[in-house]
Amino acid sequence: MLNRNILMNAALVGAFLLMASAAQAQCRSFAKNKCVPELAPYKFNESFNGAQLAPGEEAEVNLTFFSGQEYRVLVCAHPILGEVNWKLVDSNNKMIFESLADQPKKNFDFKAASTTQMKVVIWVPPMKGKTDMVHVGCVAIMLGFKE
Amino acid sequence: MRTSKWSLLLAFIPLFAACSGGPSEQDELDTTQTTDSTQDARLQKTRNIFYNVPSPMETAALLKKAGAQYNASILNDVKNVDKYTSASKQALNLGVYGADLSYASVFNQTQESMFYTSCSKKLADRLGVIHAFNDSTLEAMESSMNDRDALLDIISETYWSMDAYLKENERDNISVLMIAGGWMEGLYIATQVSKTNDAPELRQRIAEQKLSLGDLIGLVGTYEGEDASIGNVKGDLEALAALFADVNVGGGGATLTQENGVAVIGGDAPTAALTDAQLAAITAKAEAIRTNYIN
Numbered sequence: 001m002l003n004r005n006i007l008m009n010a011a012l013v014g015a016f017l018l019m020a021s022a023a024q025a026q027c028r029s030f031a032k033n034k035c036v037p038e039l040a041p042y043k044f045n046e047s048f049n050g051a052q053l054a055p056g057e058e059a060e061v062n063l064t065f066f067s068g069q070e071y072r073v074l075v076c077a078h079p080i081l082g083e084v085n086w087k088l089v090d091s092n093n094k095m096i097f098e099s100l101a102d103q104p105k106k107n108f109d110f111k112a113a114s115t116t117q118m119k120v121v122i123w124v125p126p127m128k129g130k131t132d133m134v135h136v137g138c139v140a141i142m143l144g145f146k147e
Numbered sequence: 148m149r150t151s152k153w154s155l156l157l158a159f160i161p162l163f164a165a166c167s168g169g170p171s172e173q174d175e176l177d178t179t180q181t182t183d184s185t186q187d188a189r190l191q192k193t194r195n196i197f198y199n200v201p202s203p204m205e206t207a208a209l210l211k212k213a214g215a216q217y218n219a220s221i222l223n224d225v226k227n228v229d230k231y232t233s234a235s236k237q238a239l240n241l242g243v244y245g246a247d248l249s250y251a252s253v254f255n256q257t258q259e260s261m262f263y264t265s266c267s268k269k270l271a272d273r274l275g276v277i278h279a280f281n282d283s284t285l286e287a288m289e290s291s292m293n294d295r296d297a298l299l300d301i302i303s304e305t306y307w308s309m310d311a312y313l314k315e316n317e318r319d320n321i322s323v324l325m326i327a328g329g330w331m332e333g334l335y336i337a338t339q340v341s342k343t344n345d346a347p348e349l350r351q352r353i354a355e356q357k358l359s360l361g362d363l364i365g366l367v368g369t370y371e372g373e374d375a376s377i378g379n380v381k382g383d384l385e386a387l388a389a390l391f392a393d394v395n396v397g398g399g400g401a402t403l404t405q406e407n408g409v410a411v412i413g414g415d416a417p418t419a420a421l422t423d424a425q426l427a428a429i430t431a432k433a434e435a436i437r438t439n440y441i442n
Contacts, residue, residue, distance in 0.1 A: 028311045032304075046202035046303045047310070064201065064358050065412065066209055067351075090401035096412060097403070113413035115355045116401050147208045147253075 027052060027138035035076035035140045038106065042072040042144025050140040053081065058123040061141055065112040072144040074107040075099070075122060078137030086122040101125045200326055200359045200366075203242075203249035204303055206333040210250070210340065213348040217254035221339040222247040223332070223441045228266045230442070234274065235376035238321045239440045241270040242328025245306060250336055252302055257292045264288055264302075271309060274321060279308035320370050320377060327380050328440060330356075330363055334387075335437040338430040350426060354419035357391040364388060383436045390428045394419060 027050040036044050051059050065071055077084045083101040088108060090096055096118065099105040120141055127135060201209070223243050231237045248263035264285065271280040284305055291297040313322040334356055341349050364384045370377045396419035404411050421429070 028315065032307075043204075043208075043299070044303055044307070045205050046307045062362065064355075064362075066201075066355060067418070068212065069209070090414075092400045094400055096401055097410075108410070110403075110410035110412050111406075113411050114416060115351075115358070115396060115419060116412065116414040116416070117358055118401060118412075145205060145208070147212075 027140070030078060030138045031076065031140035031142065035074060035142050038074055038076065039072055039142055039144035042070070042109075042146055045143045045145055047143065049142065050138050052136050053084075053122070053124050053139045054136045055081070055124050055127045058121065059139065059141075060119055060121040062117060062119050063143060064117050065115065067112055067115045070109070070111045070146040072107050072109045072142075073097075073120060074142040074144065075120070076106070076140045076142060077124075078139070080135050081124055081137040081139065082127075084122055084124050084139060086120060089119050089121060091117055091119075200330055200363055201333075202303070202306060203246040203329045203333055204253065204299065204306070206246070206330075206337075207249040207253040209352050210333075210337055210349070211253050213352050214344060214346045215337070215340040215349060216344055217250070217256060218340060218343070219251075219256070219259060221336060222250065222259075222263075225262050225266050227441055228269055231270065231273075233376075234321070235324060235374065236440070237270045237273050238324035239328035239376075239380075241267060241274065241309075242325040242330070243332040243437075243441060244270065245325070246329040246332035246336070248302060249306075250333075252295070252299055255295050257295075257298065260298065260302075261288065261292070276309050276312055279312040280305055320374060323367055323370055323377065324380065327363060327367060327384070330359060331383075331433065331437055331440065334429075335433045338426070338433050341426065342430070347420070350421045351419050353426065353429065354391075354394045354421045355396050357388075357394050357396050357419075360384060360388055360391060383439075387429070387432050387436065390425065390432055394421065394425065 031050045049061060053059060063073070073088060075084065075086045083104040085098075085100050087098040088096045097108045099108075122139055122141065124139070223240065228240070228244070231240050244263050244266040248260055248267055251259040251263055268280050268285065271277065284301065287301050288298060291301060309325070310322055313319065313325070334353070337349065337353050337356075341353065364381060367377060367381045367384060371381050372378065395417055400414065402413050404413065
């Protein structure tokens with residue numbers, strides 16, 4: 001009986017790890033197929049920045065922008081999540097750009113006049129209506145630059 | 148003209164041969180999955196660091212814009228590829244050759260790009276990143292040799308695939324060393340180029356690496372203690388950071404304005420610059436660290 005429980009637990013852990021790995025692979029595939037093309041005509045900066053998020057969850061990432069360069073910041077969410085909120089803030093947390101779920105803007109294009117570090121903050125709004133299903137989907141933050 | 152092209156090709160054959168062949172021994176670096184309690188913190192930290200460390204391609208493009216010239220003699224010799232029998236050296240030099248590949252490709256050196264591709268593939272194979280860097284990648288690059296933009300796209304996608312593959316398979320330690328090796332090679336190239344082309348914009352780009360260096364140290368630090376090689380790399384980076392300590396760059400707030408319909412983000416930090424002494428010290432340190440990595 002004990003052995004059976006151990007085997008069951010091991011199988012569950014294995015299945016969980018497999019699912020997590022598969023989800024991450026799907027996130028990469030999603031970012032590659034659906035998000036990277038939307039960066040054009042900017043050149044993708046080669047960094048894989050994707051995460052599986054659920055409604056109510058947040059993520060934030062730092063970005064460095066170099067003076068004289070033109071950039072596109074793109075936030076790309078899987079349709080299962082619907083639109084997400086995101087903003088770009090400077091090192092003092094002052095908002096530079098914001099996209100809200102009810103008025104979404106997928107990308108923000110700009111030129112960096114000076115070299116600076118900023119942060120992209122993403123938060124997935126709660127699902128509308130009551131549901132027992134937890135929807136988890138890939139959210140990718142992509143950075144493109146012009147050569 | 149035709150003769151000279153063939154001569155060039157023949158001259159490169161031994162170099163190309165140096166980057167082909169079978170796998171060699173692995174060593175002490177743990178290349179298996181990591182599942183300790185700091186995994187979540189690492190994932191968060193890794194996401195942060197990938198945004199802060201410019202990719203080799205982006206760095207090479209910045210160097211070209213800053214007026215840098217192509218200098219093949221400063222790149223890692225392709226013959227060195229067989230020296231790297233330890234997993235840590237393979238990972239570091241996968242980053243080094245990746246940066247050399249980006250540098251050669253951005254400057255449209257297609258023949259040399261192929262050699263560095265071959266070296267990178269060899270190291271990727273040894274590290275088990277075969278899925279992300281296969282024969283079809285090489286074939287696609289060969290058929291795009293005369294199309295620089297297509298070639299850069301393939302290189303970008305390959306780098307991205309390798310990075311993603313390592314993360315998906317929880318081999319972040321290999322990914323971190325690859326990133327550190329690539330970053331160090333980018334700084335080494337920039338500082339070597341500045342010896343013969345000491346332009347203010349190039350100095351500025353070197354000074355701005357202080358921002359990436361801080362994040363890179365943070366990422367590498369999360370693995371300190373698990374692998375001696377990673378601890379050593381962190382020590383190298385911290386020694387370098389000490390030389391950047393007095394460099395002012397990229398702090399403060401940002402302002403958003405519009406110029407001819409284009410959003411422009413400016414900041415209140417002064418343009419980064421390096422004194423002669425700072426540049427000399429950073430150049431010497433970068434050279435010493437990089438020499439240690441490639442030998």
